[in-house]
Amino acid sequence: MKVGLLYSRIRKDEKLLLGELRDRDHEIEKIDVRKEQFNVSEAPDVFADVDVVVDRCLATSRSVYITQFLDAYDVPVINSAETADVCADKVKNSLALEDAGVPTPNTEVAFTTDSALETIEKFGYPCVIKPVVGSWGRLMAKVESRSAAEAILEHKATLGHYQHKVFYVQEFVEKPGRDIRVVAVDGEPVAAMTRSSDHWLTNAAKGGEVAAFEVDDRVRELVADASDAVGGGLLGVDLMETGEDYTVHEVNHTVEFKALNDAVDVDVPAEVVDWIENKVATETEASV
């Protein structure tokens, strides 16, 4: 098959995927999104003859818009525009999880510093403020006192992009020093790991220590539901242990898996490419 790979930088994750695709003799069209223009009525030539496009754009804004263009051009894309749209925005992500009955941390959004402060006081301390877009744990704040809350809100309102004036406030979940990342394809777990740290942020990108995690039935069920809630695809589902159950705090749509691949015995890129091959074969059969 011919696979288009949308990118703006090639990380180890993309190299692993490209290596696997090349090992299986698939034709690759690397598409640097910085060099393309996207016309509303006509697809760029670079998409001609591709069987599927894999979106590996780091920039969420690019990912969200380009997948919409690909939908309009009738070019199959992983992940879909719907999934990208929901996962790119923490508000939409939280609403989708809640709507699907997936346990997710209690979250409230406010649009002014005064109303955000009311929300924070309602949650009590500590609680968490997150930007509605962005990852790698950046600009997340664990708010431990009213004076800290006032300062953070003022800084966000004064210095922030307009999106930082959407105050996304979340209950603080007392997790056991780790969270869980499950990489899944259409809701089926490929592999999972824990990310542990003494810091409240346990992201691998923040230096969290990773270890293989065996998916139990409950995690399997939650991952399937969370995947359905956001439209499916190749996803990174993030969960925290709450004692009796789990809570899903986020689903990521351009998931990084290099840390996971090092932490588990599963060949993650091989599993992902298996899934892509099956998906393309199924869709090709369906359209014949």
Added chain:
Amino acid sequence: MAETVTAEDPLTGEEIEIPADVEVGEIVDSPATGAELEVVSVDPITLEEAPELEEDWGE
């Protein structure tokens, strides 16, 4: 050990060693400054300073 090749660090002008299997778009670190460099061509290997990370990058 993976094979390496040399290329010029655009920030320092020094020859630096990078993996031989790099491809266009890949990011490598400048050993002297720690800055991120982007591979813009592989024949010959040419590096440029990589664009800054932006807020909405990465998962």
